[in-house]
Amino acid sequence: MYLLGYDVGSSSVKASLVSVETGKCVATAFYPKSEAPIMSKQPGFAEQEPTMWWGNLRLATADILEQVRGKATLQSKAFSPADIQAIGISYQMHGLVCVDKDHNVLRPSIIWCDSRAVPYGNKAFEALGSDWCLAHLLNNPGNFTAAKLAWVKENEPQLYERINKIMLPGDYIAMRLTGTTCTTVSGLSEGIFWDFRENKLSKELLDQFGFDENVIPQIRPTFGPQGVLTKEAAADLGLAPGIPVTYRAGDQPNNALSLNVFEPGEIASTAGTSGVVYGVNGTVNFDPQSRVNTFAHVNHTADQTRLGVLLCINGTGILNSWIRRNIAPEGISYADMNNVAAEVPIGSDGVSILPFGNGAERMLGNKDTGCSIHGVNFNRHGKAHLMRAAQEGIVFSFQYGIEIMEKMGIPVKMIHAGKANMFLSPIFRETLAGVSGAVIELYDTDGSVGAAKGAGIGAGIYRDHNEAFATLEKLAVITPSHEEEYRAAYENWKSNL
Secondary structure, eight states: OEEEEEEEOSSOEEEEEEETTTOOEEEEEEEOSSOOOOBOSSTTOOEEOHHHHHHHHHHHHHHHHHHHHHHHHHTTOOOOGGGEEEEEEEEOTTOBEEEOTTOOBOSOEEOTTOOTTHHHHHHHHHHHOHHHHHHHTSSOOTTSHHHHHHHHHHHOHHHHHTOSEEEOHHHHHHHHHHSOOEEOHHHHHHTTOEETTTTEEOHHHHHHHTOOGGGSOEEOOSBSOOOBOOHHHHHHHTOOTTOBEEEEEEHHHHHHHHTTOOSTTEEEEEESSSEEEEEEESSOOOOTTOOSEEEEOTTOOSSSOOEEEEEEESSSHHHHHHHHHHTSOTTOOHHHHHHHHTTSOTTGGGOEEEOOOSSOBGGGTSBOOOOEEEOOOTTTOOHHHHHHHHHHHHHHHHHHHHHHHHHTTOOOOEEEEESOGGGGOHHHHHHHHHHHOOEEEEEEOOHHHHHHHHHHHHTTSSSSHHHHTTTOEEEEEEOOOSHHHHHHHHHHHHTTO
C-alpha cells in the first residue's frame, strides 16, 4: 500500500510515492526539469497559470507510476493505482486563485513573490489599527492573499464580480483532484483571513476590504477527509477514482511536518538561496514590531494552540554563492571553500559580514540595508577570512531572528533541518549550534514525502505523527560547542547592525 504526496512550488511540482509498510519513498519525480516560468507584466508583478501547475503535476504523476511499475516488474510484484490509499498536498504559500461558479480560473494566480498588494495591506493595517491586527490576525495584512484580492477588487472590478470562490494554490489543486472547493484554517491564516482571538474567519478584515464572506470556501481540517479523486481527475492522472485527499498545508508548515516538528520549542530550518527559521509556539502571541509572520501550524486546533512563527532571511545561500563567484579562486567547489574557511578561527579574526544584500529584510523592519563587510585589515585578512565571515554572518542573522522568537515565548532547544544547501557545511551548522545553544538534527526528507505522510495521518493509517515519522532517517546530530567564542563573535557582528 502507498501514499501519494505532491509539493506544488513556483519552480516545479514534485510527486513522491511512499510505502506505508516501510515509510520509505519508492518513487519520486518533478516537472518541469527547468524552472517553471513566472510572468511579470510590470515591476513587482509575479503570476503563474494554475493550469500549468496541473500539467506539471500530471507529468510528475505519470513519471512515478512508470517508475513503480518498472520496479514491480523486476520484483514480480504487481502494482495497481488502487494500492494508493491517500493523497497529500503541499503548496507555495500566499498565492491567490480566483474561480467562477463552474470552477473555471478567471485570471493567472498572483503568487507569493508578487508585491503589488503591499499598499492595500498597509492601508488595512492602519485602518484596523496595528494593535488590533497583531492581537487578532497576528500579522500585518501586508502582501498576503487578502491584500492581493483587494488589488483585484479595485483594479479588475468586472472580473472581481465574476468570482465565486478564492483559493490558495493548494486549494486549487485539491479542487482539480476532487471537484470540491474547500480550504483549511492554516490556509486562511496564511492569507491573513483568520482571527485567532475569536477562532473564526475575521469579519472585521472582510468588512474592511469589502469582501463577501461567500467567496471563502468551506473549511476542512488540515488532517482528514477533503474530498475524493473524481473519475475525470483519475483518468487524467492514471490513478484510481475514489482515493481520498486527506492533508494539505503550505510549504513551510509542511517542511516542518516533514521534519517531525509539531510541538512548542521545536524549530525547522532551511538554508537555500534564502533561509527560513520556523518555530512552533504553544501560545497565541506576536512580535510587536511584526518582524516575523505567525500562522496556524498543521496541528493547530481550537483546543490546542500550535502556531508556526516564520522568519524569512533573504540573504542566505545567495551570499555564499556570491563569495564563490566573486571572491574565491575560480572553479573552487563549495566543499573546498569550507575547507579554506576552516583554516580561520571562530569569529573570522574580527571580520563581520551582514548578509542583507538580497532585498528588504522583514526582520529589520523591511529595510533594504544591503550587504556590508566590517573589520577588514588589509595586512591580516584575506579570502579565507571573507569565506568564513560570510557563513558566520548568515548564521548570526538566523540567531538574530531566533532571539525574536524567544521573546515571543519559543524556547529554541532543538533545530531540525534537511541535510542540504548551507546545512551541508560543517562551519555553518557548528556555528548555528554554538551560537544558539541548540542541538541540530539533520534528516533525509523533502516536502512531497512529508505531504504523503501527512496524508497517512489524515487517513488514519498512522496513529499520530510519531508513528508516521518513525522511519525518518536521521543523518547527523550537531551538539553545541565553543559557545563562548561563538557568542563573542555574534556580539561583534551585532554591533555593526
